Amino acid sequence: MKEPISEQIVSERATIGPAAASFSDAEREAVYRAIHSRRDIRHFRPDPIPEDALERILMAAHHGPSVGFMQPWDFILIRDLAIRREVKELFNREREAAACFYDEPRRSQYLSLKLEGIMESPINLCVTCDPTRGEVVLGRNAAPETDLYSTCCAVQNLWLAARSEGIGVGWVSILKLPQLRRLLEIPPHIVPVAYLCLGYPEEFTDQPLLQSVGWRQRIPLEELMHYDRWAK
Amino acid sequence: MKEPISEQIVSERATIGPAAASFSDAEREAVYRAIHSRRDIRHFRPDPIPEDALERILMAAHHGPSVGFMQPWDFILIRDLAIRREVKELFNREREAAACFYDEPRRSQYLSLKLEGIMESPINLCVTCDPTRGEVVLGRNAAPETDLYSTCCAVQNLWLAARSEGIGVGWVSILKLPQLRRLLEIPPHIVPVAYLCLGYPEEFTDQPLLQSVGWRQRIPLEELMHYDRWAK
Numbered sequence: 151m152k153e154p155i156s157e158q159i160v161s162e163r164a165t166i167g168p169a170a171a172s173f174s175d176a177e178r179e180a181v182y183r184a185i186h187s188r189r190d191i192r193h194f195r196p197d198p199i200p201e202d203a204l205e206r207i208l209m210a211a212h213h214g215p216s217v218g219f220m221q222p223w224d225f226i227l228i229r230d231l232a233i234r235r236e237v238k239e240l241f242n243r244e245r246e247a248a249a250c251f252y253d254e255p256r257r258s259q260y261l262s263l264k265l266e267g268i269m270e271s272p273i274n275l276c277v278t279c280d281p282t283r284g285e286v287v288l289g290r291n292a293a294p295e296t297d298l299y300s301t302c303c304a305v306q307n308l309w310l311a312a313r314s315e316g317i318g319v320g321w322v323s324i325l326k327l328p329q330l331r332r333l334l335e336i337p338p339h340i341v342p343v344a345y346l347c348l349g350y351p352e353e354f355t356d357q358p359l360l361q362s363v364g365w366r367q368r369i370p371l372e373e374l375m376h377y378d379r380w381a382k
Numbered sequence: 383m384k385e386p387i388s389e390q391i392v393s394e395r396a397t398i399g400p401a402a403a404s405f406s407d408a409e410r411e412a413v414y415r416a417i418h419s420r421r422d423i424r425h426f427r428p429d430p431i432p433e434d435a436l437e438r439i440l441m442a443a444h445h446g447p448s449v450g451f452m453q454p455w456d457f458i459l460i461r462d463l464a465i466r467r468e469v470k471e472l473f474n475r476e477r478e479a480a481a482c483f484y485d486e487p488r489r490s491q492y493l494s495l496k497l498e499g500i501m502e503s504p505i506n507l508c509v510t511c512d513p514t515r516g517e518v519v520l521g522r523n524a525a526p527e528t529d530l531y532s533t534c535c536a537v538q539n540l541w542l543a544a545r546s547e548g549i550g551v552g553w554v555s556i557l558k559l560p561q562l563r564r565l566l567e568i569p570p571h572i573v574p575v576a577y578l579c580l581g582y583p584e585e586f587t588d589q590p591l592l593q594s595v596g597w598r599q600r601i602p603l604e605e606l607m608h609y610d611r612w613a614k
Contacts, residue, residue, distance in 0.1 A: 212603050213417055215422055218597075219592040230610040244524045247523065248521075260520065292557055302535055309535070311417060316404045323522065327525060366452075366520075368451075371441060375456075379460075381567055
């Protein structure tokens with residue numbers, strides 16, 4: 151079933167305020183708040199996402215940067231529960247397979263973590279990349295992988311826009327892409343980049359889940375800094 | 383020369399406001415304004431970037447999402463003009479090479495566009511990805527490329543944070559990565575993902591450059607939407 155995104159957002163969205171104007175302190179803090187309080191969400195409330203909010207966050211993704219203005223992304227909105235059940239089955243197999251690589255007690259901890267909300271979230275969204283969009287793409291001659299990089303930047307736009315709407319996003323990376331391609335009938339030349347669950351979260355926690363359960367800690371930024379060249 | 387990022391940002395940055403609180407309409411609009419008025423900047427003013435603003439945008443990148451909380455990124459801040467001159471030389475060769483793939487009048491138009499601000503911007507920044515950071519990374523078993531995807535999401539965080547600071551970012555993709563690796567002495571297993579120019583822009587324009595010069599138009603979002611599966 152085709153559910154067209156409403157006309158008003160198909161036209162170029164007007165920039166909110168003049169593009170050149172500087173941000174007030176409050177506006178700047180709002181951007182940082184979205185960045186610092188964004189979480190990977192796996193616990194969803196069942197409430198549906200309003201159409202207008204969904205359109206705004208998709209439009210935010212579509213305004214991501216792209217090499218040569220290539221806009222290589224497509225968006226597959228998945229509401230059908232039968233398809234999602236099959237995706238969940240893929241996830242389950244992959245989760246078990248990945249558990250084989252951990253020793254105890256890490257394995258039990260891994261298996262105890264809830265890592266997706268495929269069935270509970272009101273919407274699943276697959277963001278793909280079409281490497282054939284535009285034959286000679288400006289800026290892509292030296293680094294063809296920039297089409298995938300652009301698509302990831304679009305996903306991050308969507309993630310932050312969703313956070314500002316109070317909507318949670320979870321990226322399910324525990325999926326084999328060839329099987330996902332088959333389930334969603336994605337053509338062989340199109341790359342599924344992100345499989346996302348979207349919905350209102352039970353909460354936005356203060357820390358990432360893997361940090362709060364002690365799985366892994368944040369690296370001090372200083373350890374990641376280099377000056378002029380790699381060698382410190 | 384080592385120029386340590388100051389101590390106060392090395393510790394975990396406190397979330398601005400409680401993580402769970404919803405965004406006001408004004409805060410939400412600020413996030414959308416950053417997303418819609420972000421541009422790829424190639425014309426820079428010479429003014430330096432204040433240390434505190436630089437630290438905030440680097441910390442924004444470091445708070446990007448990452449598979450298994452892997453945080454695979456590193457940041458090489460490049461101020462040295464001799465190194466940047468060599469990077470610019472790489473760019474020049476690659477720009478000429480890429481021109482070979484266009485016919486006239488496209489070729490002349492391509493060569494007329496200013497596509498980087500390597501020498502004029504006060505800071506260049508190379509964001510890299512370390513695929514070896516964490517031996518068994520949670521969620522990366524099925525899709526090892528998610529380390530690169532995480533790094534791109536971090537770049538987009540940086541790009542939006544910079545926009546809210548009035549700082550422009552340009553992503554220079556017209557560079558061969560092996561040569562860039564040599565210039566910056568990056569180890570063979572580390573992937574240079576993004577080479578960025580940072581500085582105050584001459585302006586934030588209403589539209590992307592490639593749109594305003596008629597190189598390529600924005601695709602209507604509706605054409606990119608699919609429902610439940612790829613086939614429409």
